[in-house]
Amino acid sequence: MDDSEFLAGYDPRAFPAVAVTVDVVALTIREGALHVLLVERGEQPHAGRWALPGGFIRPDEDLPEAAARELAEETGLAPRVHIEQLASYGAPGRDPRMRIVSVSYLAFAPRLPDPRAGSDAADAAWRRIDRLPELAFDHDRILGEGLERARAKLEYTPLATTFVDETFTITELRGVYETVWGVPLHAGNFHRKVLSVPGFVEGTGQTTEGGGTRGGPRARLYRAGDARLLHPALLRPAREEAAG
């Protein structure tokens, strides 16, 4: 793998320095809308533009640790945050100063507090997905891939539960799906479907204190079950193919 290349004359120490960063696509739901954590860059290049939070990996930390640290620097790390690797990007010109390979991570978080701008950013904020400026570097692409991954993951994993409180109603869970997928779902069918998937949610025996603000009976409260995959999956409503 690498000795190999020493033989072939490719000593990495002779290369222009390569730096490795992690960038985090952190998603949460606020006021019924999907939000992503962004930081405003204080320095060149792209000073003043918004970007995904991220930074260089440190010598003694693994990649997932670096991603968790970067997220925590902006938000304080909540206990129930889910983090998974997304993809890596290393096009030679993606940062104008030097060769940078970025490993991106996707994070799902329940109601996090407003971020504090880390030492490394002019500002930090949760921004609505549907009202975003153009991002720095290739972060638009990374965010796009993160969103698609998130939408797909809701289909076959119980990760929608990481967007809500520890106990939640089926209607709240449906709200997560509707917000992330951007489509309305049929309340009755969704309800029955969620309860029919083994291990997705488990009842607590409790109900909400009162009905909704606009009426209705008290809803039963559930917590996340122990399933790690959903069988059968909750598929997104069929987007009609453009193909004939």
Add this chain to the structure above:
Amino acid sequence: MDDSEFLAGYDPRAFPAVAVTVDVVALTIREGALHVLLVERGEQPHAGRWALPGGFIRPDEDLPEAAARELAEETGLAPRVHIEQLASYGAPGRDPRMRIVSVSYLAFAPRLPDPRAGSDAADAAWRRIDRLPELAFDHDRILGEGLERARAKLEYTPLATTFVDETFTITELRGVYETVWGVPLHAGNFHRKVLSVPGFVEGTGQTTEGGGTRGGPRARLYRAGDARLLHPALLRPAREEAAG
């Protein structure tokens, strides 16, 4: 993303060197069995052990180019090879000499010729998945994740067609699924299912020259269609959950 960190006192140039490599999980089917491309290491560490082909990225090449180059160095790059990124690994101790971040790629290839050992390896060979030695570094884990990705991708993409010739019979295609998934499939149901998925395969009007070696009618020949996703998907037979 990085200016930021300069401010915080993390100049990457002051770090111990970080090297970036690509490692390739290249899969093909030979004699009805799934095979992976491995190289025998000639140098320390792990001299004499088998490993995934890979090597350092070069200053002017993007990550996918590096993966394609590494694969081509061993096999000569066939025109119909599919390559996609798998994941990245950067645990501090994964290579004993220095900090190495590896970006892994997954490749599907039809009947490739026997590999030639590149300049960088003692030997190279297609090895049966079910008869593997323990691999060097963390390559067992990378291979495992590549296999799971491949099995999942056959469900909802037409990538099974990249394992067979440009024209193929439904039975040959079924053989790909059976080999990769490791389960027998019902011939009749598979046949009807494949033809019912829009854009999966398209008929050529041709048939095989003769029937099978053990009899049977001539089979129609198909080529890959233009679908990039399969709707509906071909799901793996339900593996009964251990959960009660």
Add this chain to the structure above:
DNA sequence: GGAATAGTGTCTCTTAGACACTATTCT
């Protein structure tokens, strides 16, 4: 002729989704 295979027909069971309906709670 006998065996193996390609391809089709048919039936059952499960699931997605549309729609209807009851019961509960808020204003």
Add this chain to the structure above:
DNA sequence: AGAATAGTGTCTAAGAGACACTATTCC
């Protein structure tokens, strides 16, 4: 009372899978 919501019942259409069957080809 009227409106909104939680949760359930029922019907239909589609797909997965089991099984049966015909036609074709090799030995």
